[in-house]
Amino acid sequence: MSPRVVLVGAPGAGKSSVGRQLADRLGVTFRDTDTDVERTAGKPITDIFVEDGEPAFRSLERAAITAALREHDGVLALGGGAVTNPETRAELAGHRVVFLDVGLADAAARVGLNRDRPLLLESPRAQLKKLMDARRPLYQEVASATVVTTGRGIEEVVQDVEDAMGHV
Numbered sequence: 084m085s086p087r088v089v090l091v092g093a094p095g096a097g098k099s100s101v102g103r104q105l106a107d108r109l110g111v112t113f114r115d116t117d118t119d120v121e122r123t124a125g126k127p128i129t130d131i132f133v134e135d136g137e138p139a140f141r142s143l144e145r146a147a148i149t150a151a152l153r154e155h156d157g158v159l160a161l162g163g164g165a166v167t168n169p170e171t172r173a174e175l176a177g178h179r180v181v182f183l184d185v186g187l188a189d190a191a192a193r194v195g196l197n198r199d200r201p202l203l204l205e206s207p208r209a210q211l212k213k214l215m216d217a218r219r220p221l222y223q224e225v226a227s228a229t230v231v232t233t234g235r236g237i238e239e240v241v242q243d244v245e246d247a248m249g250h251v
């Protein structure tokens with residue numbers, strides 16, 4: 084059993100929302116490894132980071148991805164940092180993986196880091212840029228196709244992913 088498609092990309096790329104709508108459209112189930120991690124931990128991701136630390140989250144995420152790649156046959160969304168783990172990248176080889184590409188401005192707006200309060204937002208925005216720059220080659224490494232989401236609505240992206248799936 085293998086997911087019909089696995090979505091990767093930065094926070095705000097639309098993996099969770101596009102994934103859910105795409106699954107509806109294809110008539111298959113949707114799974115998000117972030118939700119699996121929250122269920123296993125019994126608490127939200129922010130609490131896992133604050134109370135247990137990022138390594139604890141990454142370890143739960145690693146296990147959730149292995150299980151989902153084996154058990155799930157619908158649409159699967161990963162968390163934005165999943166590809167930083169080399170074992171995850173190796174596991175993704177052979178799966179149909181679509182990279183939802185997004186520019187910094189769109190990603191920042193979608194996750195609530197807009198430009199209205201630059202003094203408060205400079206640091207999170209810089210952090211987002213750093214994450215996106217560091218991870219871009221990793222998303223490209225695991226992806227069998229890339230869909231640009233910058234300036235495009237969710238329904239357009241869903242259509243583009245469906246089209247891309249036919250070609251990979």
Ligand SMILES: Nc1ncnc2c1ncn2[C@@H]1O[C@H](COP(=O)(O)OP(=O)(O)O)[C@@H](O)[C@H]1O
Nearest residue numbers: 093094095096097098099100101193235236237
């Ligand atoms: N193409 C898009 N255009 C506009 N808003 C989007 C788009 N894709 C996602 N969003 C919005 O951005 C936010 C983050 O999307 P989400 O699916 O959670 O991203 P991810 O799972 O990649 O972090 C949500 O509020 C979602 O509705």
Ligand SMILES: O=C(O)C1=C[C@@H](OP(=O)(O)O)[C@@H](O)[C@H](O)C1
Nearest residue numbers: 093094095117128161162163164
């Ligand atoms: O980029 C990251 O490292 C993370 C992205 C989040 O998922 P989304 O990309 O779905 O927001 C979630 O897995 C966690 O907060 C860590």
Ligand SMILES: [Mg+2]
Nearest residue numbers: 098099117162
């Ligand atoms: Mg998500």
